[in-house]
Amino acid sequence: MIFQTEIKIQPLEQAISYGDGLLFLGSCFADEVGGICRGFGFDALVNPFGVLYNPASIAQSVERLGSGSPFTHKEVISVGEGQYCTFSHNTAFWQSDEQKLLETVNNGLMEAHERFLQAKWVVISLGTSWVFRHKETRLVVSNCHKLPARQFDREFLSVEQSEVCLTKMLQAHPNKQFIFTVSPLRHLKDGLHENQLSKAALLLAVDQVCKQFDNAHYFPAYEILLDELRDYRFYKEDMVHPTEQTVRYIWERFTDFAIDPKEKPAMKAAAELKQMLQHKPLFPESVAFKRFEMLKEEKISELKRSFPRICLDYI
Numbered sequence: 001m002i003f004q005t006e007i008k009i010q011p012l013e014q015a016i017s018y019g020d021g022l023l024f025l026g027s028c029f030a031d032e033v034g035g036i037c038r039g040f041g042f043d044a045l046v047n048p049f050g051v052l053y054n055p056a057s058i059a060q061s062v063e064r065l066g067s068g069s070p071f072t073h074k075e076v077i078s079v080g081e082g083q084y085c086t087f088s089h090n091t092a093f094w095q096s097d098e099q100k101l102l103e104t105v106n107n108g109l110m111e112a113h114e115r116f117l118q119a120k121w122v123v124i125s126l127g128t129s130w131v132f133r134h135k136e137t138r139l140v141v142s143n144c145h146k147l148p149a150r151q152f153d154r155e156f157l158s159v160e161q162s163e164v165c166l167t168k169m170l171q172a173h174p175n176k177q178f179i180f181t182v183s184p185l186r187h188l189k190d191g192l193h194e195n196q197l198s199k200a201a202l203l204l205a206v207d208q209v210c211k212q213f214d215n216a217h218y219f220p221a222y223e224i225l226l227d228e229l230r231d232y233r234f235y236k237e238d239m240v241h242p243t244e245q246t247v248r249y250i251w252e253r254f255t256d257f258a259i260d261p262k263e264k265p266a267m268k269a270a271a272e273l274k275q276m277l278q279h280k281p282l283f284p285e286s287v288a289f290k291r292f293e294m295l296k297e298e299k300i301s302e303l304k305r306s307f308p309r310i311c312l313d314y315i
Contacts, residue, residue: 007220007228009253014177015260018042018309021118025061026052026125027183029221032247033254034123041270041310045119048112049142050090053127053187055157055205057142059165061088062122066172068113070106073098079145087134087141094145122169122176125221126206127183129157129198130190156198162205170213179217179258180206184225186240219257221250266307273299274315 016022022044024034034046048065052058075086076098083094084101095101131140132152144152157165170178182202187195199222210216225234225242232239234246242250259267276296281289303310 005227005230007223007253009220009257011256012217012258016042016121016258016263017260018263018266018307020120021045021115022121022123023065023116023119024123024125025058026123027127028185028241029127029181029183030123030125033125033251036247036251038311038314039270039274040267041307041312041315043311044314045112045115048108049088050092052142054129054131054140055126055162055165055202056131056140057088058124058126059169060140061142062169063172064088064109065112065116068109070109071102073102076101077145077147079147085143085145087137087139087143087145090143091145120177121179122173123179123181125181125183126162126202127185128187128190128195129162129201130187130194131155131157157201159201159204159208162201163208166205166209166216167212170209170216174215177215177217178213179219180210181219182206182222184222184242188240217258219254221254224250224253266310269303269307270310270315273303273312277315 018041020043022034022037022042024030024037024044024046026047028051031047031051034044037044038046049061052061071086071088075088076084077087079085079091079094082096084096084098085091085094086101086105089105093101093105095104131154132144133140133155135151135153140155141152166180182199186192187198190198203222206216206218210218225246229246229249234243235241236243255267273296276292276299279292281292283289300312303312
């Protein structure tokens with residue numbers, strides 16, 4: 001008997017390899033999968049502006065990464081008590097000094113811009129079709145920064161509007177391969193029915209662009225969690241976020257879908273090295289630990305020789 005509906009996924013003909021630059025953008029799911037990818041030594045940049053949720057904010061971020069246009073004082077807003085940020089970043093970027101904020105975000109942007117230009121793959125995790133538009137500037141914001149609700153209009157991006165956002169990205173960067181996924185995390189604050197409508201609009205928009213562009217691909221993370229796993233034991237206590245085990249399972253499915261099978265020996269070696277690097281000694285002065293340190297250095301040297309394209313800085 002079969003007690004599970006398995007999602008059939010056709011692997012990409014052109015797959016990700018070590019040495020390919022990657023950019024992960026979008027919801028917390030992009031953080032999770034992108035972080036695992038980095039842990040295996042892939043050259044991956046993850047959410048340089050912080051977590052993003054809607055197609056409009058993600059499209060704006062991609063445009064900024066492509067142009068490298070620096071942030072200016074006009075884009076700085078006052079948040080909290082004596083704190084500053086921009087509507088393009090999340091709360092982790094708050095600074096108590098406006099000039100310091102601009103230096104921080106622009107230094108980050110400069111690095112992210114260079115890495116984006118070199119990236120071959122862009123992995124985008126879409127979270128919601130609901131957006132907040134700042135009344136004064138009429139901008140769709142990436143984060144409301146806990147500002148009063150009266151300053152924003154809450155809007156729903158139609159399938160067509162989301163499709164336009166995604167299309168602009170694909171047309172602007174035809175030399176890059178885009179992998180789209182819809183985050184399985186439910187936005188319960190929107191309401192269950194509204195969340196379903198939101199996800200449905202995203203799924204339809206992604207389906208349209210994947211049919212139109214050869215460099216657009218879809219990975220069914222949403223379907224894997226909701227249909228293949230389909231049980232609350234795969235969620236954390238909040239019944240919203242997937243467990244670590246669930247994320248690892250979806251990562252394995254992503255590996256089969258998007259990563260060149262020829263890279264599996266390198267990934268295995270990277271995982272072994274990471275486990276060694278995470279080892280915490282009980283007796284740092286012992287002879288056994290000194291031997292272990294020598295073995296670790298040998299492992300690093302061997303990995304550099306055998307797999308020179310692995311980014312050891314991320315392991």
